[in-house]
Amino acid sequence: MKQVHIMDHPLIQHKLSIIRDKTTGVKEFREVINEIAMLLCYEATRDFPLKEVEIETPVAFTKTKVISGKKVAIVPILRAGLGMVDGILNLVPAAKVGHIGLYRDPETLQPVEYYCKFPNDISERDVIVLDPMLATGGSASAAIQFIKNYGVKNIKLMCIIASPEGIAKMQADHPDVEIFCAAKDERLNDHGYIVPGLGDAGDRIFGTK
Ligand code: PRP
Ligand code: URA
Numbered sequence: 092m093k094q095v096h097i098m099d100h101p102l103i104q105h106k107l108s109i110i111r112d113k114t115t116g117v118k119e120f121r122e123v124i125n126e127i128a129m130l131l132c133y134e135a136t137r138d139f140p141l142k143e144v145e146i147e148t149p150v151a152f153t154k155t156k157v158i159s160g161k162k163v164a165i166v167p168i169l170r171a172g173l174g175m176v177d178g179i180l181n182l183v184p185a186a187k188v189g190h191i192g193l194y195r196d197p198e199t200l201q202p203v204e205y206y207c208k209f210p211n212d213i214s215e216r217d218v219i220v221l222d223p224m225l226a227t228g229g230s231a232s233a234a235i236q237f238i239k240n241y242g243v244k245n246i247k248l249m250c251i252i253a254s255p256e257g258i259a260k261m262q263a264d265h266p267d268v269e270i271f272c273a274a275k276d277e278r279l280n281d282h283g284y285i286v287p288g289l290g291d292a293g294d295r296i297f298g299t300k
Pocket of ligand 1: 225257
């Protein structure tokens with residue numbers, strides 16, 4: 092089973108406190124979500140392969156390393172995953188971006204798909220799926236199954252807050268997917284919200300409530 096990385100770096104913990112706070116406004120919430128995504132990306136790309144190239148500095152010729160290997164696609168789960176895209180593209184600007192639209196039915200908590208658009212060559216890419224909240228795990232699991240159906244072999248999931256239930260579901264459904272998150276919270280409440288969590292991530296990013 093692939094590892095679950097819970098990144099408790101002080102910068103991440105500090106930024107998490109900002110987005111958990113219910114008095115934080117939309118502008119700051121959006122900025123900090125992207126900053127955390129960027130910090131998570133640093134760890135999620137640690138295994139990127141390198142190749143040696145020769146370059147000339149102002150002083151001498153030297154051998155140095157650049158990223159090689161498979162190309163990357165990031166796939167935000169709409170809507171809230173969109174809030175993490177710019178943070179990742181700051182560090183991996185050549186990544187292509189696919190989109191998958193899922194919303195959670197408020198009664199059944201089951202994910203309902205409403206949109207999908209992937210790069211044509213997605214099956215040849217490594218994919219990082221983005222969603223700030225891993226609650227029941229239904230949305231992430233369904234999105235990842237969808238991406239696997241396109242023939243993608245190497246998938247990582249990046250979220251900001253995960254519940255124990257969501258991690259367990261991911262490990263049961265997709266043990267081959269490595270998870271990177273900023274915090275593992277206590278539990279879900281009766282409405283499927285993460286406790287203490289940060290509330291509804293989509294509404295807080297887009298100001299819809
Ligand atoms: C939220 C969140 C996840 C999902 C997590 O999306 O962004 O996609 O819920 O819950 P789960 O793990 O129980 O599936 P939501 O359905 O609220 O849609 P939105 O992003 O459009 O607001
Ligand atoms: N979706 C959210 O946005 N927040 C939660 O706590 C659970 C699901």
